[in-house]
Amino acid sequence: MPVRFRSAAHWAVLLIALVAVRADAQTTSTRAGLAERITEALDASAFNDAYWGAYVVNLSNGEVLYDRNAERRFIPASNMKLLSTAAALDALGPDFHYATRLYADGPIQNGTLLGALVVRGAGDPSFGGRFRDGDALGVFREWADSLRALGIRRVEGPVVGDDDVFDNVPLGQGWQWDDLKWYYGAEISGLQFNEGTVHVEVRGTSPGRPARIVVEPDYGYARFVNRSTTTAGGSIREGYDRALGDNVFTVTASVPAGRTETEDLSIVNPTDYFASTLVGVLRDHGIEVAGEAVDVDEWGRRPRYETFTRVATHISPSLAEIVQQTNEDSNNLYAEHLLRTMGAYVYRGTDLPTGSAFAGFEATRPFLTRIGVDPESFRVADGSGLSALNRLTPFGLVSILRGMHEHPDRATREAFEASLPVGGYTGTLRNRYRSGDARGNVRAKTGYISGARTLSGYVTSERGDVLAFSLLCNNYTTSTSRVNRAQDQIVELLADYEGR
Numbered sequence: 001m002p003v004r005f006r007s008a009a010h011w012a013v014l015l016i017a018l019v020a021v022r023a024d025a026q027t028t029s030t031r032a033g034l035a036e037r038i039t040e041a042l043d044a045s046a047f048n049d050a051y052w053g054a055y056v057v058n059l060s061n062g063e064v065l066y067d068r069n070a071e072r073r074f075i076p077a078s079n080m081k082l083l084s085t086a087a088a089l090d091a092l093g094p095d096f097h098y099a100t101r102l103y104a105d106g107p108i109q110n111g112t113l114l115g116a117l118v119v120r121g122a123g124d125p126s127f128g129g130r131f132r133d134g135d136a137l138g139v140f141r142e143w144a145d146s147l148r149a150l151g152i153r154r155v156e157g158p159v160v161g162d163d164d165v166f167d168n169v170p171l172g173q174g175w176q177w178d179d180l181k182w183y184y185g186a187e188i189s190g191l192q193f194n195e196g197t198v199h200v201e202v203r204g205t206s207p208g209r210p211a212r213i214v215v216e217p218d219y220g221y222a223r224f225v226n227r228s229t230t231t232a233g234g235s236i237r238e239g240y241d242r243a244l245g246d247n248v249f250t251v252t253a254s255v256p257a258g259r260t261e262t263e264d265l266s267i268v269n270p271t272d273y274f275a276s277t278l279v280g281v282l283r284d285h286g287i288e289v290a291g292e293a294v295d296v297d298e299w300g301r302r303p304r305y306e307t308f309t310r311v312a313t314h315i316s317p318s319l320a321e322i323v324q325q326t327n328e329d330s331n332n333l334y335a336e337h338l339l340r341t342m343g344a345y346v347y348r349g350t351d352l353p354t355g356s357a358f359a360g361f362e363a364t365r366p367f368l369t370r371i372g373v374d375p376e377s378f379r380v381a382d383g384s385g386l387s388a389l390n391r392l393t394p395f396g397l398v399s400i401l402r403g404m405h406e407h408p409d410r411a412t413r414e415a416f417e418a419s420l421p422v423g424g425y426t427g428t429l430r431n432r433y434r435s436g437d438a439r440g441n442v443r444a445k446t447g448y449i450s451g452a453r454t455l456s457g458y459v460t461s462e463r464g465d466v467l468a469f470s471l472l473c474n475n476y477t478t479s480t481s482r483v484n485r486a487q488d489q490i491v492e493l494l495a496d497y498e499g500r
Contacts, residue, residue, distance in 0.1 A: 103303075143282075158291030172386055394471075456472075459491055461494060
């Protein structure tokens with residue numbers, strides 16, 4: 001093909017266009033240009049009634065790249081988990097483990113324990129199947145084997161659940177009543193089994209007939225009224241109800257024939273749930289239990305563990321693994337337990353109940369002060385962010401991120417950063433950042449409750465600098481997906497930022 005020579009006028013037009021493109025690209029090479037684009041995203045007309053807080057810091061040199069309402073207080077939603085997990089890792093270390101212990105109170109005669117079995121809870125939120133390939137009852141079976149190894153075939157007394165490592169407040173301050181039947185509103189207890197839930201499957205049978213309800217584990221602790229229906233086709237319609245303070249569920253789900261609707265539903269009184277399930281497993285394994293499952297507060301005496309016989313001990317996964325689950329999948333129950341664990345294991349005061357959420361926040365104060373955050377700038381109502389009463393600041397959240405990024409203990413630093421979802425790949429960011437320079441680059445914690453959508457984390461810029469950011473949106477009436485797009489647009493701008 002012959003070479004075609006361009007006219008001088010053509011080259012002049014092309015040069016002007018290239019200069020214009022280059023000038024436009026340069027806007028992300030300066031702090032002013034970056035700030036202009038972030039402001040443009042936040043000032044979109046969709047957010048006329050929204051309240052935005054945004055703060056971005058280059059952790060490589062400490063430069064503040066953006067600040068909007070950074071020291072004002074916002075509802076953080078699940079960004080609250082950044083505080084709970086960071087403070088717990090800082091105080092307890094990533095190798096901390098919970099130990100839940102089973103004791104025998106009384107002598108053993110002719111195969112009978114003449115007394116009670118007592119389970120001393122440590123606050124472990126993970127006791128169940130999540131870290132055992134779904135085998136929620138595995139530890140209980142192991143405990144049955146331990147009892148049989150001691151020659152015990154019958155327990156004359158009750159099975160006592162001791163949850164007193166935490167206080168007796170099962171819910172976070174300000175939780176909404178209509179959240180409480182779902183897994184994410186599960187009750188808190190110093191003795192926890194299966195994350196305070198039962199797994200329910202509603203299986204379509206024949207059109208016009210009730211669906212079949214299957215519950216796991218099923219030892220009768222929760223009861224179900226079946227008002228479900230099976231349809232010939234269409235979509236699944238979930239329907240579950242539970243009165244406050246009751247473990248009777250009414251199921252009104254509508255399920256097409258041959259399909260299954262699944263839910264994890266929360267139960268009332270996790271301590272009794274733990275103890276009663278243990279009773280059921282022991283009986284299944286040939287150990288007769290004459291007594292009932294009781295809470296230690298109803299036993300009528302205080303345990304004297306130094307006089308008991310320790311039968312078995314269950315050691316939890318490491319705190320690093322628990323924090324990973326907390327942040328990656330935004331597990332509310334785990335975050336609540338971490339805050340109360342701080343109140344039980346770290347708090348040294350006497351003015352607040354040991355193992356309470358308030359004692360837990362008091363225990364975070366040294367950490368916050370050390371990283372340059374005034375604890376009084378926060379309001380902590382729970383550990384998970386489910387409460388709309390929480391208040392954090394973008395500055396405070398970025399300070400937590402910075403403090404953990406610069407933490408003197410490498411294992412603590414790595415455990416925290418590894419716990420955050422990766423854009424386009426893991427956890428709550430799996431379906432965001434499916435393309436672009438933030439994909440596989442941004443690590444951040446999402447947050448959502450009604451009217452609050454939040455995102456805080458780390459992203460590496462084009463020049464290789466680690467940027468910490470917090471993007472908090474409150475009081476919006478546009479769609480949450482529209483807020484997501486604005487947040488993602490800003491994160492992409494940070495990933496493409498060429499300045500230093």
